[in-house]
Amino acid sequence: MGDVISTNLDEGKREMITARTSAVMAEFGRFYEQQYAVALFNSVRYEIEGGGNTQTQLLHRKDPLKNKSIFSGSLFQYLEESKKWRSRFLYVGDSYNISLFESKAAHDRGLHSKGVINCAGYRALTSMEEYLGLLNNSLSDTKAKAASAPFLKCPTQFPIILWHPYARHHYFCVMTEKEQKKWHAVFQDCVRHSNNGLSEECKVATPAFTDALRLYRQAKGHYGTWDMMCGNQAQILANLVMESLHPELKNLIVPRLKGKLQQRQRDWMLISDAVYRQVLSQTKTQHEALAQVCEVECPRLDSALRTDMDQIITSKEHVSGKIRALVLPRVEQLVRSKVQPYIHSILEALMEPTSRGFSEVRDILFRELVEVSKNTMNDSSKEKLVEHMDKISMLAFHPVKMQSCYEKMEALNLEGLQQRCDVSSPSVFIQRAQILMRQQMDNAVHTFEQLVRQSLDGHSGEDLCKTIQRCQDRVLKKYDYDSSTVRKKFFREALLQIIIPYMLKQLSPSCSPDLPKFKELIFEDFSRFILVENIFEELVLQSVSKDIMMTVKEAAVQRRHNLYRDSMVLTSSDPNLHLLGEDTIDWAGQFGGVKGEKQGGEVTNRKRKQIVSMIQLDGMPLPYESCLEVPGVDGIPEENEGQIEQDVETEKPVNPMQHVPIEKEPGSPDSIKEIRDLINPVLEVVEKDSSQLTNGTLPLEEGDEVKHITTITEMVPRESPNKVDGELDSLQIEQEEEQCTSPSAIESAIQQIEIAIQEDPSEHLSEGAIDSDGEFPQTSSNSSPLHHDDSGFQSPANENVEEVEAQPITGDEVVDTEQVMLTLVEGVKSSIDLDAKASCDASEEKSEVETTADGCLL
Template sequence: MGGRPSSPLDKRQQKQLRGQVDTLLRNFLPCYRGQLAASVLWQISQELGPQEPAGCQLLHSKKLPRVREHRGPLTLLQGHPPQWQPIFCVLRGDGRLEWFSHREEYENGDHPLESTPLTGYTVLTSQSEYLRLLDALCPDSSGDHTQEEPDLLLETPVQFPLFLQHPFRRHLCLSAATGKMQQAWSLALQGGIRLRGTVLRRSQAPAARAFLDAIRLYRQQRGHFGDDDATLGSDAEVLTAVLMRQLLPELRSQTLPGLRESGRARAWSWTKLLDAVHASVLAGASAGLRAFQPEKDELLVALERTIRPDVEQMLQLQARVAGRLQAEVQGPLESCLRRKVDMQLPRVTQTLLSTLEAELTVVQTLLTQGMDRLSRHLRRSSSGARLRKEVYSFGEMPWDPELMQTCYHEAEQSRGRLGQLTAPFGFFGTQSLVFGAQDLAQQLMADAVATFLQLADQYLTTALDCDQAAQQLEKVGGRVLKKFRSDSGSARRKFIHGWLLCIFLPFVLSQLEPSCKAELPEFEGEVLAMGSPALTIEGIYEDVVRGVLLQRINQEKSSVHWSLAASPHHKPSSCFRRRFREGFPQWFSQFSFQRGTCTLHGFLLFCHRIFIFPQ
C-alpha cells in the first residue's frame, strides 16, 4: 500500500466531487466571513478592556514549532502486486514523511519518490491489531482471507512493523530492521502527527480562531453539535475531513457492493478509493481557500477600520441584548445544566486535572534532573567537550521524543477514561484533547529550558570558580522551578476551562435548540439595526450560554483546587542541530574549562543565543 497508481476515479466522479467541494465552500465561506468579523470585535474588545496582570513568569521561547528530523532505512509494502521493498525514509521538521529508493538520492538532494503529510494518521506497531482493524474496515461475509495476495503478505509475520492508518487515506505498511529502530520511528512519527494536527489550535491569529468557530457553526447548522477530531490539521485539511465525513455513508453504500475482491484485498481497494476521493477533495478545498485569501486579507483590514470607531457602542448593545436574552433563557438553561451536566462536570473536571497533574509532574521531574545534571558535571568535570554535550542535551530536552514520551504517556493513558465520560455529550475529540495536553507539556518544558539558560547567562561570571558556578546554577534551578510551578498552574486552568467548554457547550446548545432558538427573532431587530456583521443574535445567544456554563465550571475550582491565575498561550520552540554545530567551534575555541577559573559564562552565552534567540 505504498505506491500511488493512477486514480480509480473516472472523469464523471471527479467532476461530481468538484461540485460537492464548490457547494461546501459556498455554504461555509459566509460562516467564515461572519466569524472573522466576530473575531476582530473580540480582539479589539480585549485590547480596550481591563488588562489582567501578566501571569507568565517563564521566558517565552521564540522558536517555531517543529519536530526533530528523523531518517533511516525501512521497508515499505508497495507495488502491484504488493511486495516489501527497501526505501530510505525522512521525517521532515514540518511533519511530512518522504521516502527515496536509496540514501544517496536523499543526500544528493533528489526529489523523493513520494511525500505525505502525517495529518490524521495513527501509528500501530502490532501486526495483529492492524489486521483486526483491516478486517473491520470492510467486513466480508465469506470470511475467507486465504486466497488474496495482500492477505498472504500481511499474514507473514513482520517482526518490527510500523502501520500508518488513516480514516480517509491509504495505509502505509512499513517495517524496521530492529526493535530499537521501530521504537525510534514510532515516537518520531507520533511527534509529526501531533505537530500537523494541532496547527490551528496552536495559532493565536484571529483568522485561525475564526476558522475553527466557523467550522463548528457550519456543522451545527447541519445538526452536528458534538466536537470530534475533524479539526485536526490545516484549514484545507479540516474542510476536507468535514466533507469526507459527509460523503462516507454514500461512498460505502454505492461503492463497497461493487468491489470484486474479498478479504483484506477488498479493504485495500477501499482505502485506495478513499485516498483518491480525499486527494480530489483536498485539492479543491486548497484551491478554494487560496482563491479566498485576497478577499480575507482585505476583509480583515476593512473590519478593523469599521469596527474600532464603533466598538464601545457595539459592546454596549451586546451587553444590553445579552442581559435581556439571559433573562429569557435562564430557566431552560438552568434546568438543562441541573439535569444533564452537573452530575458529570466534576468527574470530567477531575479526570482532566489528574491527567495534567500527572503529565506536568513528570515534566518537572525531568527538568529538575536536567538542571541537577548540569550542576554535577560543572563540579566534577574539567572537560569542555563533556560540558558542551550536557548543555546541548539539556537544551534539546523539549524536542527529545524518547525523553518527552514519559510525559506524553500520562496524557495518552487517560484517553479511554475521557472518552467514556464525554461520549454521552457527543464529544469524540479525545485525540485532539490528548494532543493539546502533550503540546502544553512540551511548551512548558521549552519555556523552562529557555529561562534556565538565560538566567544562567546572567548569573555566571568569569570571577567564579566551578564550585561557585555550580552553586549559582542550583539557585537558578530553584528559581526556574518556582516559575514553572506558577506557570503550570495558570496553564492548567486555561486548558481545563477551554476543553470543558469544548465538551459541554455544543451539548447544551443542542439541548436548548428546540425551545430557546425560537425566542431569538424578537431580539434580532436591535442587533440588525447596528449593521455590523460582527454582531449577530445567534452569537450573543451563544455567549450567554457560554457565560452561564463558565460560571458552573468556575464553581468546580474550589472543590478540585486548581489555579486561578491567567496564563497566556505559549508556543513550542525547537532546537537546530546544524546551527549549533556550525556556530560552536568559533565560540568554543575562546573558552577553557579549568578547575580554578570558570569560563562557563561565555559558553552559556552562546547556548543562550542558539536556544533562545534564533536569527
C-alpha cells in the same frame, strides 16, 4: 492500480465529488464570512480595552527547531506499485513532515524525495491485528473473519503502520523491537504536531475558521468534539467534506468491487485515497480564495469598527439583555439538573492522567538538570558545560525521552461521557495535553539556558557549579507555578468543550426558533459585527463558567494534584530575565568555538543537528541496518543503557535533596592509604582498583585474621588477582629509603596488631607464614571485598624481602617473617606491662623502630 481507480471513479462520479465539495465550501464560506467580522470585532475590542493575562514565570522561544531535524534513518517500506518491500531512507525535519528517499546518499546529495507524508489525521500502529481491526471497521460490508490474514505480509515481526480513515496507508517495518519503539515514538510525535490545530498567532482568521466550522457542523446536527479537526485549513475542510461523502461513495462502489476480501479492501483504500486527494486539492484552492476575499475587506471593516466601537458595544449589550431574559431560566434549570452533578467527576477524570504527565515532565527535567550539575562538578570547564547544554537544549522535542510523559496521558478514559456529552473520542484532549507538556518542558529548558548564560561570564570552578544549582532550583520553582497555571487553564477549556456542546444540543430545539426576532433590535450598519447566534452561545458559556471555575478552585485548594491556589499569585521575580532573547542559544557556535561560514546571513556548509540519536545494530550487515548514522546531535541517551558511566574512585556521590557532593567518612580502602601516609608520608602507593589492595588481593572483613605484615612500595598488577594458592608474579620494587620516626604512629600500629592477634598468637603466626616458594597461605572463608579491616595491616607478605638494619629495600633481599612476628609479639606483650607515661630507654626504642620499619610498616 490505475485500472481500479479509473473504473470505479469515472467522469460522472468525479463531477459528483466536485459538486459536493463546492456545495460544502459555499455553505462553509457563508459561516466564515460572518464569523470573520465577529472575530475582527472581538480582536479590535480586546486591543482597545485591553485584557490581563496570567504572568508566566518561564520564558518562551519563538523558533526552537531552527537548524534542527528530528530524526532520520533507513527502514523497509511496502510499495503499492510493485507490491514489494524496499529499503527507504526517511528524514523528519523541523516541519515534522516525513520525506522518503531512495537511499541516504540520495538525501545527502540533495535529490528530490520520492514522497512526503503529512501525518495530520493519521494514527501510528505497531501491530497488524490493530490495523486489521480498524480496516474491518471502516469496511463494514466486507467485514473479515477474525482469523483472516491481511492483504500483505510483513517480513519482520516489528511493523509500523500509518493509518488514515480516508487517505492512503503507509506500511513500514524494522529489524528489532528497539528500532520499532524509537520509530513509533517519532511517528507519534509527527502525528501529534500535525494535529495540534491552527496557529493561535492569527487573532482573526483562526477564531473565524473554528467558529464557522463548529456552527456548520451544529447546523448538520453534529455537536461535541471532532477528532478529525487535524492539519491545516485545507485538510480540515477536506475531512469535513469526506465526513458525509465517504459513506455515500462506499455504498456506491464497495458492492461493485470484485475479488477476494483482501483484494477488495486494498482496492477500496486506493479509491478512497484518490477521492481524498481530489477533495483536498479543491478545498485548498477554494479556501485560499475565500481567505483572500476576507483579507481584502478587512481594512474597511476595521475602519468602521474603530469609528463606531462604542455604539456597537452598547447595541450588543442591549440585545444580550433581551436574549438573557428569555433563555436564562431554561439555561439555569439545565445547569442545575444535568450539568452540576457531573462536573466533579469529569474534572477528576481529566486531572488524574494530566497531573501524572506533568509530574513526569518535572521528573525528567530534574534528572537532566542534575546530570548537568554532576558533570560540571567533575569537569567545570566552559567547554564541557557547553557540550552538556547543547545536548539538553532539545530535550522537549526528543520523542523518545518525552514518551514516558505522553504515555501517562494515554490513560485518559472518558468512556462514560462519550455517549452522554457527545464526545467523539478523548484523543482531542490527550493530544492537547501532550502538546502543553512539550511546551512547558521547552520553556523550562530555555529558561535554564538563559539563566546559565546570564551567569556564565565571570564564574569558574565551584562558583559555576553553585550557579548552575541555583539556576536549577529557580527553574523548577517556576515550572511548578507555570504548570499549575497551564493545567488549570486546560481543565477549564476541556470542561467547556465537553459541557457547552451538550447544553447547546439540549437548548437549541426550544431556543433557536425565538432568536431571529432579536435581529430587529440591531442596526443594519452593526449587523455584520453582532450575531444573535453568537450572543446565545456566549450566554450559555457564561452560565456554566462560574460553576467550572469554582470546581477547579476547589481542586486546587485540596492540593491533591499539586495545583496552586488562585490566591497565590507570583509576581515576576526576575524582571531582567524577560529582557533576554527569545531565540535558541547556539552553545557550540557561541561558546564552543564552532563557527559556520556565513554567506548572506545564512550558515552554509553545516548540516542540521539531529535531535534523536541513531541506532547501531551490533553485528548486523550494513544493508539491514536501520537508522544509519548521520551527522547530528549524538550522545543523547534515550534509554538507561546509554547513560554515561561514572568513575567510582574519583567522583563523589551527590545528595539528591541538596544536590551537593557528600564527603565520604573514613573507611576502607581509603583509610588504608591514609594510615600508610600517616606512618610513612614519603611513600607513595599506586592503587589500580579500589576494590582490591595494592598487591592485587581482596581485603579482609573485620574480625578476620591478620596473615602477614610486610612493606610494599609499588607493584605491577598480577595476571590472576583472584588466584588463592597460585604462584606470585614478579615484583618490581623501587629503591626508596623508608624510616619511621613517629612514636605515636608506632604505638597505634602496635595496638592494632595486639587486637588482631589477641585470641591465639601462635596460631596466627603459624598460619601467617609464607613458605620459601612464595605462595600465599589459605585465606579466610569469611573475608569479603565489600568489608575491610581499617587497621591497614591485612596485606599478605611479600616475598624477596630481607631484614637489613636501616637500609633501603631492594628486590634481592629476603625477610625471615617468622622471626619478625615473634619479635613483634614479644614487643607487644612487654609494652602492655609498661606504664603509659614511662619512657623507654634508647636501646629498646631503637630496637623497636628497626624491627617495625623492616617488618610491619607498609
